[in-house]
Amino acid sequence: MPDHPDAGVLDKVPNPHPDVNYVARFTAPEFTSLCPVTGQPDFAHLVIDYVPGDWLVESKSLKLYLFSFRNHGAFHEGCTVEIGKALTSLLQPRWLRIGGYWYPRGGIPIDVFWQTGTAPEGVWVPDQGVAGYRGRG
Template sequence: MTIGRTENELQEISLLGNKTQYKDDYAPEVLESFQNKHPENDYFVKFNCPEFTSLCPKTGQPDFATIYISYVPDQKLVESKSLKLYLFSFRNHGDFHEDCVNIIMKDLIRLLDPKYIEVWGKFLPRGGLSIDPFANYGKKGTEWEKTAYKRLHYHDMNPEFVNNR
């Protein structure tokens, strides 16, 4: 077993160590991945983004959320700085909460082809109402497809106590 990454393995990652350039609008092209050195192991990777911002497509008002991304990688993992820049690119993007969550999930599926992924947005209330969309996916024909079904089916059977976050 090799410990660490070779220069060849690190060539796929271009954002780390370079000056950060922030995109003005939705930018899925900034997402980068790298090889999973442990594809034989099933394990979760979880990201929490407590400063997610997008815009209401109708009013242009900002929406604030914590976005939770959990996935079981197959051959690839997402590079965290690229994920941060990608999520930041929603800052001036107008879409409904449910759309943002599904777009994020689908972009990561295209990039990573994970065994399983779920994206949960916990949006702060606006107009007295908070919205918490949840989307997930399990690779077709695997046990993870069944997990996705069960997880979605029983997703919020014991809802949390929400006190305006």
């Protein structure tokens, strides 16, 4: 297991349907990293949607890459955007978005969203399905 995102290796595999626009989704409901100020754990529910071109991300490598953030100190915005940029660099997808739904620490939930542009016309992009944080009411 890599102990830092720089040590993580994302692998790609050929897309069996490069002629078709479709959305592939990965959900990581137990993503963890460390607060760079306090060293305490931060937790997020990540949803990654992308329209592949010639390549797909190999799922085990993605799992291990995400795991590499476990001991990595970075702000919520840094983690979320770094993951999106890494996948975009590797895959050169037609479109990619990532939603980072971070659980509250210090009483403040932070949600971070990043995408590469507009999804191709005619592609069904479902809602990410993660409700905004409401606390008790």
